[in-house]
Structure formats: C-alpha cells, structure tokens
Amino acid sequence: MAAARGLVERGRRAAVGAARGAALAGLTALAGLTVGAPARADLSDDAARVARMWSLSGARVARLPPIFIEHGRLRVLAIDPPPAGAAAVAGASGVAGSAGASGAAGASGASGAAGPKAEECLTVAFLAPRIVDFTLEPESSSGELSALEGLVHRLRGQDPEDERRIHSVAGAAAIVRCGDARETLGRVALEVLSPRGAFEVVVAASSGPPERLEAILPERVSGPVAPRGDPGRPAEPGPLDARVARAARRARAEGAPRVAPLDMRASTVGTGQFSVKLPEGCHRLDLMAEVPSATVRRATDLDAEAREAGTGRLLDRDRSDAPxxxxxxxxxxxGVVEVPFLGAAGPVKVVLSDAQWPMPPHVPGYFGARARGNLAAALKRRHAPAPRAQAIAEAVGAQGDTLVPVEVEPGRCYFAAAALVRGEMRALRISVEVGDRAARDDAGEGGEGAGVAFCSDVEESAALRVSARGGSPVWVLSVWPMD
Structure with a gap:
C-alpha cells in the first residue's frame, strides 16, 4: 500500500515538472521574440523610411550612394530624376531600392510613363545625424559677384546667396521643385557647417509635392525658436584722435619701438583699401574710423583683413563686432600688404596705425620667408622672449602626425615652434611630453604657426609631436633654449 502511494506521488511530481518545463520554454520563446530584435533607428533606416513612404504615394524613388564630407569641403552632386519604372520597394526589410533599380509601380502608375511629365515635381532629401548642421543650394542659383560685393560678404562672414540656401533642421533638409523649376536641381551644392557628417540622399519624382520630411520623421522636428532680443545700438567708440593715441600707447607699452599711422577717406558706403609696404618683423594694424557728427548715422563697425599683395595669402582677419x-x-x-575694410559710417576718415616689432634674432630664414614669419608669429602669440641662441633642434615634416625626439639639458627651459612652409593648413598642433608632464598648442583657425614652452627637471630628452592637416602642408620645427 505504501509502495503504491509512493508510485502515485512520483508520477504527480513528474507531471508537475513537465508542465513547469513547458511553461518555461514558452516564456523563453516569447522573450526571444520581444528582445531578440530590439527596435533600432539609424541613418540608413531613416532614409529607407522616407523612400518607402514616398514610393507608397506613387513616386519614383531612388537612393544615391551614401557620402561623407568634412567641414570646409563643398560637395556638388548631380541630381537626376529616377528613371521611368524605378521605385523604392517596401519589402519585408523596409530597405529602398538603389538608384536605377526597377521595382513595382506606385499607385499612380508612374512607371507607365515614357518620361518625366511637364508638371512633375522633383524632390531631393539629404539626411545626416541629428547633430550635423549643413546647407543646400541649387548650383544654378548662384550668380557672379563684383569684387567689392564679394569682399563685403567675406569680411562680414556672410554669403550673398544665404537667403537662397536651405538650412538643415535636426540633420535633415529637402528641396522640392515642380514643372520647369526642376532644372534648377540638376546640381545641388552641399556644405557642411559641422566638423564632418555622413549623408543619405533620397531622390523622388512625383505628380505633386511628396509628403514632408517632418511628417515622415517626426522625431527630427524641433520646437519653435524664440525670437532674438534687441541689444540696442552699438556703443559709440569715441573721438578718433583719442582712439589713435590710445592704440599707440598700448603698443609702446608692449614693447613696440615704432608706431606709424596712415589715413585715408572711406567711400560713400564705408569701404576702402590700404596698400602699405611693411618691413620684416611683426605688425599690429589697428584700423579706426571717424564717427560722423550727424545724429542719424550708420553704426561704426570696421571689419578688415590683411593679405599679401601678389599671392593673396591671408595674413589675418577681423570680423568682430567691435567698432x-x-x-x-x-x-x-x-613686402606689400593689402588691407581692405568695410563698416565705416560713410565717407569718413579712417586711420591705420601700424605698430612694429623687429624680427626676433635666431629665427632661421633658410626655410623661406613664409616659415620665418610664421615662426616669429608663434613666438609673439605665446609672449615668449626672443631666443638668445641658435635652435638646438630642427625638423621638417608633412601631412599627418610626426614624432620628433629632442635631447634636452636638465634644469633648462625651451620653446618649440612649428610653422607652415608651403601648402594649405587646416589644422596645426604641437605637443611635448617631458617625463610625466605634457603641454600643447593649436595654431587656431587660419593660423600657420604654433608654439609651446617646456622645462626639464632631471630629464635628458623630450618627445615633441607635430600634427598637421590640410592640402599638402609642409612644416618646419625649431626648438630654442630659453634663459
């Protein structure tokens, strides 16, 4: 009897265990369905969603190959309407067909057309990560500018075609042109304002404007932008003679042995250009404009740049909001330096005050005048004293990262400067490691020289690294001992 009861109990436990195992297997399978394929949205998914929605509305859709653009590199893309019969296929994976691929015709029967209709619309959409800022402009909308107009816009940091450009919002922008206006989308200029960005491009041809990107990608819609406040009128700079005298005193207090003023009268629109022959060495040009006595007048806000005559190489630029x-x-x-300016309040007197510092001794000239000037600029920008001895080490390099080991004397300080010799520089950095200490300096936007000071305690060597990026740059490195 007891044996029979034990047998029944064992059978009941086995049945319960089997039921629990089946339930656990079911839960595991359900969990695999829910977490095995997590929801994910990336740039390619957004482009596929746009292409699929436009295709479902009857448009002929094509996706161009993805592109990657660095800041400062303008890319012009040729935009061709998707051929007849091309469509973005919304399959199970939701990935749109590539440019030129044939697919199912849309609901409007666009694939049956022999070619683009006269009233058809052409749309091109550019999608990037949401943090990327960029602009689009049909290339045919840009016109020729006069030299003065180009100068005015460059100095103010403005673009005369800015109002024709389309600015991105949350990494997305689109251009729609219908009828004869489609010809303006033959070539589209893409400019990246962020450091860099990857782009997906979707092109659609439809009987009318397709669904807006904001409706397809609501997560990229931004809220309203608050209006800018009114800071009021700019501060008056004061009498011209007092400002010229103040600039000269400031330069002499910083060690300038000579300050030479030069004046001219601006044009009726407040523009002009100085052309001055300057000696070798370092210069600070202060441009100051007279303030008219009339009650109603334009604000005084001079912007200027200095360029080498002949080569046109930019030496420096000022686009600040200061008067x-x-x-x-x-x-x-x-050499001769040309200094165009704008921002004077009409045909008033403009003074250029040239504060001059001599070329520091022991700055080598055998690398060329450009390298010599850039090495001197690195010394002056870091307020380093003039070297009193020849450089203990020199090196020449090119694009990329270059490591330069240098022997140093314990208990002594040094100054190392890197300067561009030729080519175009987009970024220049010099760094040094001495023991467990490190320092670095960047040339900054438009700069062609960088310098860093360092000292050795007990170390007998230092590791210098120069990083150069640009268009075929060639640089030189000099290391001077400092007292």
Missing part, C-alpha cells in the same frame, strides 16, 4: 579692427601677423621679409 575698430585689429590685425596681427609677422612678415619674414619686406
């Missing part, structure tokens, strides 16, 4: 402009640069040899 006066200031330009700092160094010349490795005497």
């Amino acid at each position: 006066d402009a200031r330009l700092d640069f160094c010349l490795g040899e005497p």
Whole structure:
C-alpha cells in the first residue's frame, strides 16, 4: 500500500515538472521574440523610411550612394530624376531600392510613363545625424559677384546667396521643385557647417509635392525658436584722435619701438583699401574710423583683413563686432600688404596705425620667408622672449602626425615652434611630453604657426609631436633654449 502511494506521488511530481518545463520554454520563446530584435533607428533606416513612404504615394524613388564630407569641403552632386519604372520597394526589410533599380509601380502608375511629365515635381532629401548642421543650394542659383560685393560678404562672414540656401533642421533638409523649376536641381551644392557628417540622399519624382520630411520623421522636428532680443545700438567708440593715441600707447607699452599711422577717406558706403609696404618683423594694424557728427548715422563697425599683395595669402582677419579692427601677423621679409575694410559710417576718415616689432634674432630664414614669419608669429602669440641662441633642434615634416625626439639639458627651459612652409593648413598642433608632464598648442583657425614652452627637471630628452592637416602642408620645427 505504501509502495503504491509512493508510485502515485512520483508520477504527480513528474507531471508537475513537465508542465513547469513547458511553461518555461514558452516564456523563453516569447522573450526571444520581444528582445531578440530590439527596435533600432539609424541613418540608413531613416532614409529607407522616407523612400518607402514616398514610393507608397506613387513616386519614383531612388537612393544615391551614401557620402561623407568634412567641414570646409563643398560637395556638388548631380541630381537626376529616377528613371521611368524605378521605385523604392517596401519589402519585408523596409530597405529602398538603389538608384536605377526597377521595382513595382506606385499607385499612380508612374512607371507607365515614357518620361518625366511637364508638371512633375522633383524632390531631393539629404539626411545626416541629428547633430550635423549643413546647407543646400541649387548650383544654378548662384550668380557672379563684383569684387567689392564679394569682399563685403567675406569680411562680414556672410554669403550673398544665404537667403537662397536651405538650412538643415535636426540633420535633415529637402528641396522640392515642380514643372520647369526642376532644372534648377540638376546640381545641388552641399556644405557642411559641422566638423564632418555622413549623408543619405533620397531622390523622388512625383505628380505633386511628396509628403514632408517632418511628417515622415517626426522625431527630427524641433520646437519653435524664440525670437532674438534687441541689444540696442552699438556703443559709440569715441573721438578718433583719442582712439589713435590710445592704440599707440598700448603698443609702446608692449614693447613696440615704432608706431606709424596712415589715413585715408572711406567711400560713400564705408569701404576702402590700404596698400602699405611693411618691413620684416611683426605688425599690429589697428584700423579706426571717424564717427560722423550727424545724429542719424550708420553704426561704426570696421571689419578688415590683411593679405599679401601678389599671392593673396591671408595674413589675418577681423570680423568682430567691435567698432575698430585689429590685425596681427609677422612678415619674414619686406613686402606689400593689402588691407581692405568695410563698416565705416560713410565717407569718413579712417586711420591705420601700424605698430612694429623687429624680427626676433635666431629665427632661421633658410626655410623661406613664409616659415620665418610664421615662426616669429608663434613666438609673439605665446609672449615668449626672443631666443638668445641658435635652435638646438630642427625638423621638417608633412601631412599627418610626426614624432620628433629632442635631447634636452636638465634644469633648462625651451620653446618649440612649428610653422607652415608651403601648402594649405587646416589644422596645426604641437605637443611635448617631458617625463610625466605634457603641454600643447593649436595654431587656431587660419593660423600657420604654433608654439609651446617646456622645462626639464632631471630629464635628458623630450618627445615633441607635430600634427598637421590640410592640402599638402609642409612644416618646419625649431626648438630654442630659453634663459
């Protein structure tokens, strides 16, 4: 009897265990369905969603190959309407067909057309990560500018075609042109305002404007932008003579042995250009404009730039909101410098005050005048004293990262400067490691020289690294001992 009861109990436990195992297997399978394929949205998914929605509305859709653009690199893309019969296929994976691929015709029967209709619309959408800022502009909308107009816009940091450009919102922008206006989308200029960005491009041809990106990608819609406040009128700079005298006193207090003023009268629109022959060495040009006595007048806000005559190489630029402009640069040899300006309040007197510092001794000239001026500029920008001895180490390098080991004397300080010799520089950095200490300096936007000071305690060597990025740059490194 007891044996029978034990047998029944064992059978009941086995049945319960089997039921629990089946339930656990079911839960595991359900969990695999829910977490095995997590929801994910990336750039390619967004482009596929746009292409699928436009295709379902009857448009002929094509996706161009993805592109990647660095800041400062303008890319012009040729935009061709998707051929007849091309469509983005919304399959199980939701991935749109590539450009030129044939697929099912849309609901409107667009695939049956022999070619683009006269009233058809052409749409091109650019999608990037949401943090990327960029602009679009049909290339045919840009016109020729006069030299003065181009100068005015460059100095103010403005683009005369800015109102024709389409700015991205949360990494997305689209252009729609219908009828004869489709020809303006033959080539589209893409400019990246962020450091860099990857882009997906979707092109659609439809009988009318397709669904807006904001409706397809609501997560990219931004809220309303608050209006800018009114800061009021700019502050008056004061009498011209007092400002010129103040600039000269400031330069002499910083060790400038000579300050040479030069004046001219601006045009009726407040523009003009100085052309001055300057000796070798470092210069600070202060541009100051007279304030008219009339009650109603334009604000005084001089913007200027300095360029080498002949080559047109930019030496410095001032686009600040200050009433006066200031330009700092160094010349490795005497030369003529052109200084165009704008922002004066009409045909008033404009003064250029040139504060001059001599070329520091022991700055080598055998690398060329450009390198000599850039090395001197690195010394002056870091307020380093003039070297009193020849460089203990020199090196020449090119694009990329270059490690330069240097022997140093314990208990002594040094200054290392890297300067562009030729080519175009987009970024220049010099860094040094001495023991467990490190320091670095960047040339900054438009700069062609960088310098860093360092000292050795007990170390007998230092590791210097120069990083250069640009268009075929060639640089030189000099290391001077400092007292």
